[in-house]
Amino acid sequence: MDAPVTSLLHNASRGDAAAGERVFALMYRELQGLARARLARAPRVTAADTGALVHECWLRMQSLGEQHFADRSHFLAYAARAMRSIVTDMARRRAAERRGGQVEHLTLDTAAANAVADAPEDLIALDDALEELTKLDARMARVVEMRFFAGLSESEIASALQVSLRTVQRDWERARAFLTLALKP
Template sequence: MSFPEPTDPGLPAGLPAHGQLDALYADAYRELRRLARARLHGGGRNTVLDTTALVHESYLRLARHSEIAFEDKLRFMVYAGRVMRSVIIDLVRERQAERRGGDVAHVTLTTQLGEHLPGDAGEAEILRVHDALEELAKLDPRMAQVVELRYFAGMTEPEIAQALGITDRTVRRDWQQARLFLAEALR
């Protein structure tokens, strides 16, 4: 499948074709934008990315691994949700490193100007959630997958159950336990 014309709000233009990935991406583009909008909602003016940038950056990362074959759209959405999470986390870390000066020598300010600069609480929260999710994955990988699929891939309980090969009831139980764990970890 080839990319749509630049006037079409579909795939990013000017990139090499990747067969199955292009077809799945084109089919899921609106869902991916909805998912990206939901992931970025609440970021206010300090948002790391906009919806289109997140979806397109996710495509670029997926295209780097074009050897990956997806059984169906559901499996593609699972993987795309993980890639979106990765994109957000990487950009937040990059911005925080830039704020700390990157490779520049650190100098302590003697004025109170720093107290009035806008904070990066939203980005810090994203990293805290990511770290808590990584900790949960060490304790119970399936539970972490449920959270990832529900939050980052925007999947419903039946879709998660189908993707992981478990029952809806197990998904609900894992979701409840994971929420408790994450709430405690984020205190």
């Protein structure tokens, strides 16, 4: 399935809207899997279902104009990042509504890699920590997004980032350590 998707992604990056729609159709089930995984980590954050999250993600990706995705893994990594952004935005809105518009940031009290963010504050804290990690090392942050949020394997991440498998493993270990410290109360 990778070859047809890669070909369609290249055509879509050259402005072929029909190819973009075909990619969406072919990748819909995988995008739903990403959305299910994303929402499973935030069950009380939003009432959005997986289909709504997939479609919102697709609309965001389309609104950015031409995107150049090297392959399926790169596309899924980008979709995972977009879904993270959407769910975090929803959590921020919900937290603001619950507190009369004043968001209070709380930290997770568990290890970041094994955390399941239930409350909007937990999701916001995790997103803030990932933003800090991005400032320190953008590739490490992308590894976390691809592995934790998209569920990609280490070899898929290495392929998408065009680095060695060992580099991905090192980045994952360092990122987990950073997030664990950043999210301690």
